[in-house]
Amino acid sequence: MQSSCTINQDQRSRLYRRSRKNFPLRRSFPTFFVTAGILLQKVMDRFIRKGFYTVGALKTNRILYPCGIRQKASAFALHLRKTDPDVSLVTVGSREFYVYRYEGELNGIPNAAVILSYPKDGFGNPKALRVFLSTNAELSTQEILDTYTKRWPIELFFPAEQK
Numbered sequence: 001m002q003s004s005c006t007i008n009q010d011q012r013s014r015l016y017r018r019s020r021k022n023f024p025l026r027r028s029f030p031t032f033f034v035t036a037g038i039l040l041q042k043v044m045d046r047f048i049r050k051g052f053y054t055v056g057a058l059k060t061n062r063i064l065y066p067c068g069i070r071q072k073a074s075a076f077a078l079h080l081r082k083t084d085p086d087v088s089l090v091t092v093g094s095r096e097f098y099v100y101r102y103e104g105e106l107n108g109i110p111n112a113a114v115i116l117s118y119p120k121d122g123f124g125n126p127k128a129l130r131v132f133l134s135t136n137a138e139l140s141t142q143e144i145l146d147t148y149t150k151r152w153p154i155e156l157f158f159p160a161e162q163k
Contacts, residue, residue, distance in 0.1 A: 053136035055147045060129050064114060066102055073131045076102075077116050082123055089120065092145045096120040101141050106133070113137040115144055 047054060060074040080087055080100050087100050099117045106112040115132040122128030134144045 047135075053134060053139075055134050055136075055139075055144060055151075056132070057148070058114065058131040058133050060126075060131055062114075062131060064102055064106065065104055073114070073116060074126060074129060077118075077129050078124075078126075080116065080124075088141070090142055090145065092142075092149060097145070098123045099141055099145070103137050109135055111137045113139065113141075113144060115141055117145070 058073065060077075061072050063070055064073050064076055066076055077100070082098060084100070087098055090097055090099050097117045097119055099115050102114040102116065103111060106114065113134045113136070115134075117130045117132065118124065118128050132144055132148055134147075139147070
């Protein structure tokens, strides 16, 4: 049996005030965090028009267009090598990841940044592949990954507050 939770406007306002107090994330750009299941084009378009950028995760079966060729992110990642000039090793927190950055059109977003990422010891393992998106292509790969990691405490906060 699946439970559902509805939040009225007053509860939503209290959650928002508490989250701002408990998680004062300072940044020079407003960001909308999303998970892989809710990256909808219409939602992202509305946020872009309002001046917000999206930073989120994509499913590995998401279609990309590298070099104008339509293919799934997971299929494209199979062609990457650690020695490729566009593959770099970055540190996020205390962990290292091999990353490849793709910039280009993504289903109506004119210039998105998509990061294909493997843990250092899992490079080439399809189950270890993670894909991230930013609708602000001006952000560096490091900034996108660092920003995405900040969403985890927020995800833990809201279910706890709803109880």
